[in-house]
Amino acid sequence: MAPDTARQDALVDATCRATKLSWWSTEADVLNSSKREIIDAYDNAESHAIARRVSERFLVKRCVPGIGATEFSNQKHAWEKLDGSDIGNRRKMRIPRPVRCIQDRPPDSLPFDFIVMEFLDGVTVEDSLGEANVSAATKAIHMIFEKTAKSDERRQPGPVSGGQASGFPWGDSYCESAFSCVEDLQRCVDKRLRQRAIAKGQPVSNLPLSGRQFGLCHMDLELRNIIAMSNGDIAIVDWESAGYYPAEFELASLTYWAGFCTGERREVMEGICVSMARTCAHISDCNLLHLVQSQSLAWSFGP
Numbered sequence: 001m002a003p004d005t006a007r008q009d010a011l012v013d014a015t016c017r018a019t020k021l022s023w024w025s026t027e028a029d030v031l032n033s034s035k036r037e038i039i040d041a042y043d044n045a046e047s048h049a050i051a052r053r054v055s056e057r058f059l060v061k062r063c064v065p066g067i068g069a070t071e072f073s074n075q076k077h078a079w080e081k082l083d084g085s086d087i088g089n090r091r092k093m094r095i096p097r098p099v100r101c102i103q104d105r106p107p108d109s110l111p112f113d114f115i116v117m118e119f120l121d122g123v124t125v126e127d128s129l130g131e132a133n134v135s136a137a138t139k140a141i142h143m144i145f146e147k148t149a150k151s152d153e154r155r156q157p158g159p160v161s162g163g164q165a166s167g168f169p170w171g172d173s174y175c176e177s178a179f180s181c182v183e184d185l186q187r188c189v190d191k192r193l194r195q196r197a198i199a200k201g202q203p204v205s206n207l208p209l210s211g212r213q214f215g216l217c218h219m220d221l222e223l224r225n226i227i228a229m230s231n232g233d234i235a236i237v238d239w240e241s242a243g244y245y246p247a248e249f250e251l252a253s254l255t256y257w258a259g260f261c262t263g264e265r266r267e268v269m270e271g272i273c274v275s276m277a278r279t280c281a282h283i284s285d286c287n288l289l290h291l292v293q294s295q296s297l298a299w300s301f302g303p
Contacts, residue, residue, distance in 0.1 A: 025055045027099060030116055035102045038114060051237075053119055058099065061115045065103070067240055068113020072101035073161035074239040075117070078216065081148055087139040087234060089132075094227075094235040096120050120235045126223035126265060133228040134268050138275050140234045141221055141254075145247050146279075149215030157185045157214060158243045167219050167241025168253040169289050171296030182209050185245075192295040193288060207288045209246065217250040218242050221272075222257045223265060251276045252289035 021033055021041040030038070042060040045052035051061040063071060079095040087093050097118040105111045125137050157179045158165045164174040169189075179185045186209045197204040218225075219241040227235035254276060258269035277283055 021054060023055050030058055030099055035104065038102060038116060039104055042114060057119055058116055059119045061117065063113040063115065065111045065113060068101050068103065068115050070159055070161060070163060071240040072098050072115050074159060074242040077160040078239055078242065081216065082144060085143055085147060087136055087143060090232070091136050092233045093140040093143060094120055094229065094233045096235065096237060120227060120229055122227040122229035122235060124224045125226040125228050128228045129264055129268055134271070136234045137226045138272050140236060141272060141276065142279065144218055145215040145250060149213050155244045156180055157182055157245060160243065165243055168256055169293035169296055171293065185209060189292055192292045195299065196291050196295040205288055207285055212246040214244045214246060216242060217245045219250065219253045221254055223268065247280050248282050248285040249289060251280050252286040255286055256290060256293060
């Protein structure tokens with residue numbers, strides 16, 4: 001993914017027309033703009049957030065090096081599979097359509113990746129905790145797994161584009177190796193459970209994954225990543241950690257993030273978790289995956 005992205009950037013920079021992005025820029029403008037023009041539009045945006053609106057139709061998100069290509073691929077896959085799905089009461093699930101990913105590797109400053117994507121107008125559910133929004137968000141969360149698990153397409157576990165998984169339950173960094181099959185995922189999970197059990201002087205537990213149904217899991221569904229749009233639809237953003245896992249992985253990540261919430265936000269997250277738990281056949285897996293996360297945070301894993 002990364003080499004192709006670099007070649008695309010070089011080709012665009014060599015052939016683009018000399019124009020600056022403006023508030024009225026079209027998708028063609030975005031695709032034909034140089035890498036420098038996109039970065040300048042990001043730097044000059046009024047917002048100081050990580051994701052900044054640079055035109056009426058598009059925003060640019062800055063990512064740490066190497067993350068952008070993975071997130072772009074995950075989000076494009078989610079958009080293709082899920083965007084426009086009906087979640088009831090005339091509401092739809094929306095995924096911002098990713099348009100372009102660029103890499104900036106300046107010799108004299110910090111490197112970054114940048115993702116250009118569709119702008120979807122709304123506020124986070126974290127800032128709009130109305131019952132209707134929470135209900136629609138819960139239905140959207142269910143649909144992420146259910147709609148992709150029903151597909152006949154067989155995929156390897158982990159990130160859509162391959163490579164090392166990040167986010168829950170792999171701590172603050174990456175899993176030490178990519179997953180080419182379920183057995184690879186099993187090995188990484190069991191290694192953490194075994195090392196934690198040894199460190200605590202406890203019996204070793206395993207989390208059997210063979211024969212499980214895998215579907216797309218977001219893995220970072222904090223309320224700030226769920227957008228209540230101005231037209232009533234629900235948008236899901238920030239697909240960096242997404243991948244194909246059993247449904248219990250999504251539930252475990254939800255219960256994990258709920259533990260960091262307080263007050264009404266915690267009540268909302270716990271309600272979403274209860275709803276999600278009704279469709280999970282192996283609830284006890286969540287406790288084991290929390291142990292995997294704890295061990296990932298405590299240790300650095302080699303090959």
